[in-house]
Amino acid sequence: MLLEKLLDYSRQQGYRIAKLDLKLTDINTLASLKTFLQCLCADVSDSLELEPELDQYWKDIYGLNKNCTRYFQKYLLSVSDRPLVFAIDNFERLFEYPDIFPQFCLLLRGWYESAKQGDRIGKIWQKLRLVVVHSTEAYPCLDTNHSPFNVGIAIDLPEFNLQQVENIAKRYDRNIQLRQEGLNKLMELVGGHPYLIQEAISNLKTKQITLEQLLNLAPTEEGIFSNHLREQLWNLQHNPLLESAYKKVVTANQPVRLDAEFGFKLHSMGLVKLLGNDCVPSYDLYRRYFSERLV
Incomplete structure (x- = not known):
């Protein structure tokens, strides 16, 4: 677009x-x-x-x-x-x-x-x-x-904010009424991730799932994000050093400092956010799913 x-x-x-x-x-x-x-x-x-x-x-x-x-x-x-x-x-x-x-x-x-x-x-x-x-x-x-990506001007697409998520929900279907509490819970789970937000709203529109069910099942293989999560899991499992590094992040209770290369790649995958030189899981969805899968 x-x-x-x-x-x-x-x-x-x-x-x-x-x-x-x-x-x-x-x-x-x-x-x-x-x-x-x-x-x-x-x-x-x-x-x-x-x-x-x-x-x-x-x-x-x-x-x-x-x-x-x-x-x-x-x-x-x-x-x-x-x-x-x-x-x-x-x-x-x-x-x-x-x-x-x-x-x-x-x-x-x-x-x-x-x-x-x-x-x-x-x-x-x-x-x-x-x-x-x-x-x-x-x-x-x-x-x-x-890579040619370290020349010229790089433009990273930002996450959606609360107002934008509300607007997206209305554009999908004016009958979708995400109350403020429900909207906050959804964004606590997936932040403003464009794909995950649109996937959630699309499923709510078709009424295949309630918001409560969506939130409860999200970090499981039964949830609507399972394909996305498995794809990320596959990427990690085919890079054992990166997998080990991410396991430290999702199982820690505080920000974790990783090797710069690992931090860069995990951030590029959208799996971590950077706090200075340290890493935290990008979303609660990732923390809950990968803390159980990366054993």
């Missing part, structure tokens, strides 16, 4: 727009770095209503990243004086492809650095507005040293 609003605003400013949703990218496109980069160049060309010109700008004498850079620099960015907004959605899809992800990150970082140059090349790259949208829940398997 936020990305679409940003792209709509960019259109109003007269910018050219190209969007790549990696969630829709087929497996064959991800077969190799060369195939991926060539398809990316063709896809952006198509979005801009330009004919792909890979034969003209792609030369085997150069490396793959160099060829993709040449294509953008000499063709896509040079064909117009208008800025180009290139948005990559669901970027976390590439985390699963170690033959593509590190090299593609280096490519994006290179483009970012090129725009800092004060020469003719720098002015060309200053026309590129690169937007990368990704989930952080897959960070446990990610080598953040190769």
